[in-house]
Amino acid sequence: MADTPAIELTGVSKSFGGFQALLGVDLTVAEGERVVVCGPSGSGKSTLIRCINRLEEHDAGRIVVEGVELSDDVDALDEVRREVGMVFQSFNLFPHLTVLQNCALAPMRVRGTKRAAAEALGMKYLDKVQIPGEAHKFPDQLSGGQQQRVAIARALCMEPRIMLFDEPTSALDPEMIGEVLDTMVTLAEEGMTMICVTHEMAFARRVADRIVFMADGEVVEIADPETFFTNPQNDRTRTFLDQILKQ
Amino acid sequence: MAVALAPPATDDNLMAWARRRLFSTWLDGLITVAFGALMIWAVARIVDWGVLDAVWTVAEKDRCREVDGACWSVIGARGRLILFGLYPHDEHWRSTLACIAIILTMGFSCIPKFWGLRRLPALWVAGFAIFILLMYGGILGLPVVRTEQWGGLSLTVFIFAAVVVIGMPLAVVLALARRSPLPVISGVANVIINFVRSLPLLAILFTAAVVVPFVVPDWAQGDKLVRVTLAFALFFACYQAEIIRAGLQAIPSGQEEAASALGMKYWSRVFDIMLPQAFRNSLPSTINQFVITFKETSIVTIIGFFEIMASGNAAVGTGEWVSQFVEVYVFVGAIYFAFVFGLSRYGAYLERRARLTHG
Numbered sequence: 250m251a252d253t254p255a256i257e258l259t260g261v262s263k264s265f266g267g268f269q270a271l272l273g274v275d276l277t278v279a280e281g282e283r284v285v286v287c288g289p290s291g292s293g294k295s296t297l298i299r300c301i302n303r304l305e306e307h308d309a310g311r312i313v314v315e316g317v318e319l320s321d322d323v324d325a326l327d328e329v330r331r332e333v334g335m336v337f338q339s340f341n342l343f344p345h346l347t348v349l350q351n352c353a354l355a356p357m358r359v360r361g362t363k364r365a366a367a368e369a370l371g372m373k374y375l376d377k378v379q380i381p382g383e384a385h386k387f388p389d390q391l392s393g394g395q396q397q398r399v400a401i402a403r404a405l406c407m408e409p410r411i412m413l414f415d416e417p418t419s420a421l422d423p424e425m426i427g428e429v430l431d432t433m434v435t436l437a438e439e440g441m442t443m444i445c446v447t448h449e450m451a452f453a454r455r456v457a458d459r460i461v462f463m464a465d466g467e468v469v470e471i472a473d474p475e476t477f478f479t480n481p482q483n484d485r486t487r488t489f490l491d492q493i494l495k496q
Numbered sequence: 497m498a499v500a501l502a503p504p505a506t507d508d509n510l511m512a513w514a515r516r517r518l519f520s521t522w523l524d525g526l527i528t529v530a531f532g533a534l535m536i537w538a539v540a541r542i543v544d545w546g547v548l549d550a551v552w553t554v555a556e557k558d559r560c561r562e563v564d565g566a567c568w569s570v571i572g573a574r575g576r577l578i579l580f581g582l583y584p585h586d587e588h589w590r591s592t593l594a595c596i597a598i599i600l601t602m603g604f605s606c607i608p609k610f611w612g613l614r615r616l617p618a619l620w621v622a623g624f625a626i627f628i629l630l631m632y633g634g635i636l637g638l639p640v641v642r643t644e645q646w647g648g649l650s651l652t653v654f655i656f657a658a659v660v661v662i663g664m665p666l667a668v669v670l671a672l673a674r675r676s677p678l679p680v681i682s683g684v685a686n687v688i689i690n691f692v693r694s695l696p697l698l699a700i701l702f703t704a705a706v707v708v709p710f711v712v713p714d715w716a717q718g719d720k721l722v723r724v725t726l727a728f729a730l731f732f733a734c735y736q737a738e739i740i741r742a743g744l745q746a747i748p749s750g751q752e753e754a755a756s757a758l759g760m761k762y763w764s765r766v767f768d769i770m771l772p773q774a775f776r777n778s779l780p781s782t783i784n785q786f787v788i789t790f791k792e793t794s795i796v797t798i799i800g801f802f803e804i805m806a807s808g809n810a811a812v813g814t815g816e817w818v819s820q821f822v823e824v825y826v827f828v829g830a831i832y833f834a835f836v837f838g839l840s841r842y843g844a845y846l847e848r849r850a851r852l853t854h855g
């Protein structure tokens with residue numbers, strides 16, 4: 250099993266009505282690999298990672314996660330979602346629950362963990378994202394950076410093998426981006442398999458094993474960070490990098 | 497850094513406050529004096545009528561014709577009729593206890609500690625069981641009192657509670673069904689809601705009370721009060737379903753996505769994530785609907801039930817108390833007010849609790 254990839258996409262396509270958001274995407278992510286996905290707005294980055302835990306259903310191609318193929322099979326989907334955690338641009342914390350309840354809910358409902366054990370688990374991961382002191386507050390009493398770290402802790406409480414991040418720092422004020430990225434770096438260093446959509450190029454350079462560049466629903470270029478930043482092969486990659494690094 | 501400003505002037509001095517707020521211009525002063533006088537006059541009249549010039553006891557009822565004030569003797573003389581309707585006189589204690597049981601059950605279900613998928617249903621099953629046992633009797637040596645004889649405040653409170661308790665889960669089911677991705681389910685919910693809403697409540701209650709016995713076989717008819725309550729609950733549910741649906745629609749789509757991504761199944765997403773937020777979003781409209789429903793219970797008079805409004809009418813309908821209708825309406829009005837005001841205050845408490853409002 251050692252060489253089974255964590256995630257394997259072959260020829261994945263997805264359209265919304267008549268609009269093709271993904272066009273035959275092939276991507277293989279190895280166990281423990283960190284992949285950063287970037288590309289212009291509307292290029293299909295979100296659609297791609299939302300297909301991996303089936304928040305969007307792909308129309309064609311195959312998606313295999315930890316050896317389980319995604320299809321209409323509900324049991325397979327449950328299995329995949331247990332293994333895949335996701336962090337959203339807009340945090341999506343549950344506003345009617347405290348921080349600790351946010352963390353403990355899914356282990357209780359999905360894994361059947363007892364409340365005390367689930368809350369202990371919650372505290373463990375709140376510790377890890379360095380906000381144990383906020384456990385009994387409600388999400389709207391926290392700063393954006395703290396909320397996103399709670400969202401990461403909440404996903405980690407399911408002890409997933411894969412984490413998906415969809416622009417986790419894009420909704421944050423600049424001074425809070427660092428604390429969230431630091432948390433993600435820690436995760437990366439512990440060997441978590443990660444796919445991360447982000448335009449934080451310094452982060453990409455530091456943690457990514459490979460960078461995927463997408464445009465118009467296709468994967469245009471895949472390269473290690475060194476090659477990607479110093480010697481991009483595709484014109485569109487170069488244009489994109491020029492724009493983003495100018496800022 | 498912002499510079500600290502001097503604190504705003506406080507109203508430490510009543511005269512200064514009055515000058516600033518009530519008498520700042522000529523016109524202000526005039527309006528203040530005019531409305532002040534009007535208010536004092538109105539309050540004085542009400543106190544005169546209701547307290548100072550009033551006759552209080554039944555024994556003194558002959559003085560009623562002589563005085564200008566209220567004749568509260570009518571409440572003493574006819575109070576039991578108002579509160580118990582046609583319920584047999586010797587069994588009034590049962591109606592009282594039954595009414596208290598329902599009110600206590602309502603009170604308990606207002607306490608967040610009781611909001612559980614097991615606790616709340618258990619509480620209401622117990623509450624209704626005690627109510628029916630006491631009101632209907634037939635065991636423990638209690639003589640049977642048929643539902644046609646139920647009346648007054650107990651009946652009002654019972655109909656209200658039953659309509660809400662049966663209607664609420666039904667409303668949740670209809671609201672969820674209407675959002676279902678399966679066209680058959682959403683279609684059926686849609687038809688039910690729109691059909692029921694397009695009919696007047698009176699027509700629905702008439703159908704349940706009068707028409708059903710003609711078309712349904714005897715064994716399936718059930719009691720008239722049960723049929724009417726169920727029909728009323730369906731009517732309530734169709735309105736409340738739309739209120740809940742509005743609450744569901746106000747939830748950002750990311751909430752359900754986050755729950756799905758965590759692996760939570762449909763029912764868990766519904767009960768743990770969607771419904772708590774939907775109820776919170778729709779709290780003001782829901783309280784509104786409760787208040788409307790409480791007052792609408794008086795419509796069952798028309799199909800022959802003596803709830804409190806009808807028994808109030810009956811109390812002054814004939815005989816010696818015909819001219820005391822104002823006193824009786826004030827009395828009945830005060831009872832309605834107590835319930836509706838209690839509901840409103842509870843709604844305000846819930847909003848504070850949900851931190852929807854500040855203050």
Ligand SMILES: Nc1ncnc2c1ncn2[C@@H]1O[C@H](COP(=O)(O)OP(=O)(O)OP(=O)(O)O)[C@@H](O)[C@H]1O
Nearest residue numbers: 265268269270288289290291292293294295296297
């Ligand atoms: N639910 C939807 N219905 C219709 N079109 C959609 C939907 N979701 C995405 N799209 C379209 O698919 C395309 C790809 O969207 P996607 O969100 O994947 O882009 P993205 O690369 O994540 O962009 P951004 O950087 O702005 O987040 C866009 O043109 C978008 O308008």
Ligand SMILES: [Mg+2]
Nearest residue numbers: 294295296416
């Ligand atoms: Mg996106």
